Amino acid sequence: MTDPISSNFQVNYRYEVHFTHGVFHSDNPLLRTLLSRENLPIRTLAAVDEGLARSRPLLSDEIVRYCLPFSDRIHVVVLQAGESNKNTIEGLHELYRLIAQKGICRHSFILAVGGGALLDLVGFAAATAHRGVRLIRIPTTTLSQADSGVGVKNGMNFEGKKNFIGSFAPPFAVVNDFEMLATLPDLVKRSGYAEAVKVGLIRDRFFFDEIEAAAPELTRFEPQSLQWIIRRCAEGHANHIASGGDPFETGSSRPLDFGHWSAHKLETMSQFRLSHGEAVAIGIAIDVAYSVRIGLLDEDSAERIFAVLEKLGFSLCASELSGMDVLLGGLEDFREHLGGELTIMLLEEIGTATEVHAIDCAKMKSAIRFLRRRQTGAPRPRRSI
């Protein structure tokens, strides 16, 4: 009677990240093929980012026209965009209500068409309605195409804590449509570059070299360069999830979160005036400067990294850096969110990261002060970094 019952099982996950141009053009078979893989009546709910719908007023019609010929039901809803929509449950409940009303079931599809925040919100709704409806992500920004849209997470904010609520839920498929990038403002186009630099720094020195060499084209947002950097970054990101040994982050190691402890805090402190990409660029700079201060990274490599980030158009400073004690609170938020022991990735050299479990606050403050002085052009102390 007293032996425990042991329950052991494996779940296999498989999804593909596709690259295309004009996913809703009637002559593009990709999405049709994905949706009609099984011989079932196809019901689809498409949730479109409001900002995107504004810049592409015909998009909703295009989606309906594309899906109608092979669908039982297709409904498009336009959702308020941006990180602020992840703060309240209204958007979430609107989605739940539509899923119920439109008869969307676990074998139906939800298409999430938009930037990272929309993908996070719609992804959470899809993961939790009926305990999981099939989600096809169609990220429409460089950042979401290169990074979060490719991964396995979703999230909502709760009472000031970014992504406090969420789950690990691999999508049914991801479709990166390069045509979506054409109408983006430069600021948004640039945002994905920060995560690309991160992937290069933590695991792929050669990729970092390539980004450095391609900086002029990237700065001009030449389509070929944009597509190349997204593809390479998405590969690195997906590869890490599938091969890193801990796709659902049960341990404490998070290489992909390099530069993110401060980035998340900066975003919140700025009330999301700073975009995720801008905050990550500063977060990378902070941890690079700190890596130098504890003798892990050489100064020349650090200067090279700062130069690449700046060439790509990022500022390495923000007014929030003056609130140093609040910012350093981000370390504990980060530890608490990821769980277990504090684990921060730092750089040994370009392409090689290492984990530390304690931060020297005086040296971290010195790193942050350095970036502020660097920005204002104040005279540098003897040590150049």
Added chain:
Amino acid sequence: MTDPISSNFQVNYRYEVHFTHGVFHSDNPLLRTLLSRENLPIRTLAAVDEGLARSRPLLSDEIVRYCLPFSDRIHVVVLQAGESNKNTIEGLHELYRLIAQKGICRHSFILAVGGGALLDLVGFAAATAHRGVRLIRIPTTTLSQADSGVGVKNGMNFEGKKNFIGSFAPPFAVVNDFEMLATLPDLVKRSGYAEAVKVGLIRDRFFFDEIEAAAPELTRFEPQSLQWIIRRCAEGHANHIASGGDPFETGSSRPLDFGHWSAHKLETMSQFRLSHGEAVAIGIAIDVAYSVRIGLLDEDSAERIFAVLEKLGFSLCASELSGMDVLLGGLEDFREHLGGELTIMLLEEIGTATEVHAIDCAKMKSAIRFLRRRQTGAPRPRRSI
């Protein structure tokens, strides 16, 4: 450039269902061992069912006293019990807030101590805060110890739809404490029997024979019989999840949902006056009577099943059976919730279930009418079932 990136990975899940007496007694090492498996400061949030706390006023103190010697933090919250607490987001947000305030992280523990509804609510909070905090379920009713507490699901109701929101999230561990059963009202003790009969009917003829033979002891709720039926039912349930090939229900087959399409609808129709166990007993009777009507099951087996359910103290009828058209709407709710094609388990013989994908509504109504007549003692038609 146009080849898709393929992301394939496996996630291994493992948890144990333990059986004990007096889990919070200071000399019981089980929970202490589970909580302190890693060399980390242990933070625990325990959520206790209000009904249980009322019948055991010292329980919160016991939990604190048990955990304090080896814990960094322990906090107990008493939550409103029952299915109605799954209807609103208040209880959920109270839990999120406590998780944030008490510094509960992914490597901390949430103890859910209560019946199925509390386990569902707390399980959903644990699965979605920080994208998943370790959950130890301590089910305190026969039903939850035998059935849902052992499984991988959680859930909340949304605008009248039972378990519309939820996720698949295997617990860290389950502890079935038989001592918790002592203070339960008979009605609640009986509730677990319906799921046990179900497990016997769909996959284990021998278990059904045993239940039939043990009915007198079960009706008297003799502790040994209660413990035996819970253990056997939990084994059958856990075994199906681990070996059934589809633990997270991506397909359409759901043997464990035998009798449940109508049970869920009856619960909602009765505004949860009918407990889950009472509704499942009626749901089993409906599908057994229907199985006879379509020539799948013999009448003698059906009468044997009705007799066992009645001997165990279940009524096979409820006033809600007069709302036949509303009840039959449960078939579409069920299909929609599970997704894909309608798939209903029926019985070929005791111990052997089979799937059908269409229901003959006239015959289903005849099955329901039969149960109503049977109850009122109205003269039976020539056909005895």
